[in-house]
Amino acid sequence: xxxxxxxxxxxxxxxxxxxxxxxxxxxxxxxxxxxxxxxxxxxxxxxxxxxxxxxxxxxxxxxxxxxxxxxxxxxxxxxxxxxxxxxxxxxxxxxxxxxxxxxxxxxxxxxxxxxxxxxxxxxxxxxxxxxxxxxxxxxxxxxxxxxxxxxxxxxxxxxxxxxxxxxx
Amino acid sequence: xxxxxxxxxxxxxxxxxxxxxxxxxxxxxxxxxxxxxxxxxxxxxxxxxxxxxxxxxxxxxxxxxxxxxxxxxxxxxxxxxxxxxxxxxxxxxxxxxxxxxxxxxxxxxxxxxxxxxxxxxxxxxxxxxxxxxxxxxxxxxxxxxxxxxxxxxxxxxxxxxxxxxxxxxxxxxxxxxxxxxxxxxxxxxxxxxxxxxxxxxxxxx
Numbered sequence: 452x453x454x455x456x457x458x459x460x461x462x463x464x465x466x467x468x469x470x471x472x473x474x475x476x477x478x479x480x481x482x483x484x485x486x487x488x489x490x491x492x493x494x495x496x497x498x499x500x501x502x503x504x505x506x507x508x509x510x511x512x513x514x515x516x517x518x519x520x521x522x523x524x525x526x527x528x529x530x531x532x533x534x535x536x537x538x539x540x541x542x543x544x545x546x547x548x549x550x551x552x553x554x555x556x557x558x559x560x561x562x563x564x565x566x567x568x569x570x571x572x573x574x575x576x577x578x579x580x581x582x583x584x585x586x587x588x589x590x591x592x593x594x595x596x597x598x599x600x601x602x603x604x605x606x607x608x609x610x611x612x613x614x615x616x617x618x619x
Numbered sequence: 620x621x622x623x624x625x626x627x628x629x630x631x632x633x634x635x636x637x638x639x640x641x642x643x644x645x646x647x648x649x650x651x652x653x654x655x656x657x658x659x660x661x662x663x664x665x666x667x668x669x670x671x672x673x674x675x676x677x678x679x680x681x682x683x684x685x686x687x688x689x690x691x692x693x694x695x696x697x698x699x700x701x702x703x704x705x706x707x708x709x710x711x712x713x714x715x716x717x718x719x720x721x722x723x724x725x726x727x728x729x730x731x732x733x734x735x736x737x738x739x740x741x742x743x744x745x746x747x748x749x750x751x752x753x754x755x756x757x758x759x760x761x762x763x764x765x766x767x768x769x770x771x772x773x774x775x776x777x778x779x780x781x782x783x784x785x786x787x788x789x790x791x792x793x794x795x796x797x798x799x800x801x802x803x804x805x806x807x808x809x810x811x812x813x814x815x816x817x818x819x820x821x822x823x824x
Contacts, residue, residue, distance in 0.1 A: 459812045461823040466784045468758070468765060469671055471740070472731040474680075482666070483658040486687045487651055 643703050647694045658687050661704060664786070665711045671781040672715050672774070674766040675729040682718055686711035701795065708796045716774045726770055733758050761822060768818035776811035783808055 506513050519526040639660075645653035665686060670679035690707050697706055769777055778797065782788045783804075790808075794801045816823060 459816065462812055462816050462819065463784050465761070465765060465819065465822065466780070467740075468733070468762060469781075469785045471734040471736075472670070472762065473734050474666070474670070474676060474731050478680075479662055479666075482662045482683070483655050486658050486684050487655055489684065489688055490651065490654075490691055 639703055640699070643694070643697065643699075646691070647697075654691055657703065661707060662687075665707065668708070668781060668786065669711060669715050670731065671769070671785055672719065672777060674770055675727060676731050677729055678718070682715055683711065686714050689714065705792070705795055709798070712778060712796060716778070719774050728763070728766055728770075730762060730766060733762055764819060764822060768815050771818060772811050772814060776807050776814070779804055779807045780811045780815065784812075 519529070639657075642653045642657050646657060662683065666679055666683040669682045669686070670676060673679050673682070686707070690710050693710070697703065769780065772780065775797070779793060782793045782796065783790070788796075790801045790804045793804045797804065
């Protein structure tokens with residue numbers, strides 16, 4: 452290492468010239484007062500931007516972003532992974548899931564018992580303009596509300612009904 | 620005033636650690652007078668490092684002020700694991716390197732004047748009159764070439780040359796500031812010197 456130091460001796464002497472470069476006279480007299488006035492002006496206590504505040508709170512985020520800067524391939528891989536997640540998300544969101552039980556049908560089946568107590572005579576006794584239509588609503592109380600028939604025709608009631616035969 | 624001479628800091632010259640820690644403690648509580656003392660204590664060295672890295676007085680002025688303000692902002696996070704000076708130095712160096720990365724390829728030199736006493740520096744006179752083939756080269760031209768050669772180095776290599784060869788810091792101190800090991804500092808210094816020697820071949824023996 453000493454050999455190296457000697458071979459660079461001329462360079463070191465030349466670099467000493469850098470220490471002869473001086474700022475304008477009196478520059479340092481006002482330096483600290485400028486710093487303090489900027490601090491007093493509130494520049495110091497408030498982070499300039501939300502990003503700076505975020506980086507101050509989460510230093511790991513800074514390191515993560517620096518990794519992107521240091522290795523562009525990493526940022527490409529990260530972007531690719533994000534795209535794949537997005538594509539899979541869209542594909543799976545559009546595919547209907549048949550295996551899971553349909554909550555509406557299940558609830559319909561559970562609530563079909565009160566319908567059984569309605570006698571056919573009661574249903575047939577309804578006037579034609581008050582025929583009940585099945586709706587998407589799973590609540591039988593509200594879905595069987597009388598609805599005016601369209602064009603004066605009798606609507607077909609599509610509703611599971613169980614008839615109780617007297618004597619059984 | 621001669622700026623940031625290479626200083627071999629001894630125990631007697633170094634600020635008393637108790638005094639500095641007391642100033643830091645008071646500054647953390649918002650005592651601006653204490654922080655003013657800290658700024659005055661380190662302003663020349665911080666400015667000089669940034670100036671030698673940027674070769675631009677205006678940029679160095681802005682960055683040095685920003686570094687002190689940033690340090691004041693972050694005082695609460697200063698755990699005392701290193702000296703306040705080293706911690707402050709890291710802030711200044713990181714700020715400067717980020718700035719240089721942003722302004723890449725848009726280098727504009729704004730050099731400070733050479734101290735009048737330089738004309739009487741025997742080493743420099745010898746460099747100009749004896750060692751350079753271009754004997755007509757004056758100090759100003761030499762200064763310009765030197766700064767151009769420095770700016771051709773990458774930021775980490777330039778920083779090592781500035782801290783070691785210009786400011787006289789030890790390898791250990793530089794390793795602490797740059798957060799790398801001493802071997803890295805040595806190899807960067809060797810490579811940077813080689814490159815500068817090639818750039819300034821006309822002005823060296």
